[in-house]
Amino acid sequence: MTAWTDHRTFLRRALRRPALIGAPAPTGPTLAAAIAAVLPATGAPTVVELGAGTGALAPAISARLAPGARYLAVELDAELVAHLRHRMPWLHVLQGDAADLPALLANAGVGPVDAIVSSLPWTLVPPQQQREMLAGIAATLAPSGVFTTITTLTALPTRVRELRRSLEATFGEVVATEPVWRNVPPSRLFVCRGPRAC
Template sequence: MARPDHTVFLKRSFTKMDQLATPFLTGRRLCRQLAQVVPQGTNGVVVELGAGPGVLAEPIRDRLGPDARYLAIEIDEELVAHLRRHKPWLEAVQGDVADLEQILDDAGIGRVDAFVSTLPWAVFPQALRTKVMDVIARRLAPDGAMSMIITWMALPNRVRDLRALLDEHFDEVVETATEWRNPPPARTFLCRRPLPRFRPLDGEGTRSTG
């Protein structure tokens, strides 16, 4: 029997393919890999971009301390309703990643300790990718990190452009080996240390946990 997360995502992927980009959910092995960007036992702020039906929620939750804040952003209203119904402990927010700055402001979040993303970055227009990456780099704590997934369905030139964008924003970008058992095969990018030009001035972007 299909699990609720898979059922609702499959249904929404065929009606909102322009938003969700794929009918496949990230596999458990890759979910654990993406979640490792969250320090074990952290009491900081974690923001997930493109939460979908919540396949990353439990792997991330397993790494959180008792005072951590975990905000999950999802554009699709039915998937947000699913998250709130099946994972009531999760702080699920409906919103477009294009409005990330405003979403974080509305949530009272300045600094973020970890971003985790399963968004279809390779299909985003370059202007949108740059806009969102600027916000991520500005909001990320100096010792914070971001992880994202890239599938082998992505066009090579789009992946090259994305990698160049990451190198423009972060001091370290690590690409993992391909997880061939994931449907479709995919790898992750792990980004650390936003470059100095993106760091907020002293007194700006202080971390909020609610």
């Protein structure tokens, strides 16, 4: 399998389930490097990726982490889960809904998480559902943990403002990075710390 296979699989699933996939192409290496740079580079952190797709973030994330780190990926779409398991047998993939994160991690025997990265299509999710999902994310993070999510510059500004409000209701600190223009579509990160007890 090749990067071309990844793109073809991604596009097929995006055409079949546009609201779930929420992007025309896998994340590019510049944005993947930016999201990986937020993760701890030393120690033995537990890192969870939400919405792993065809695994576009996985090489940058695994390269960032030290050998003792634990890295798990959550993906809802069954075809993408099969693709990930075939393409990246070293990656611990949990098939399920990010909305059920606490239960998914408890079933996998995973305790508090040090970092969660997400490329979920948040701006396509209604605010009430966003907040419920974010509450689950905050509940699984260690107090010193960090949650980072990609948001595209092509998303409707009103939806991005709603997302930001949901993030600010869930975390004590929410920082938006500069845009990463070398990505399709151009995107930025929200880096969130200080999970509140929801």
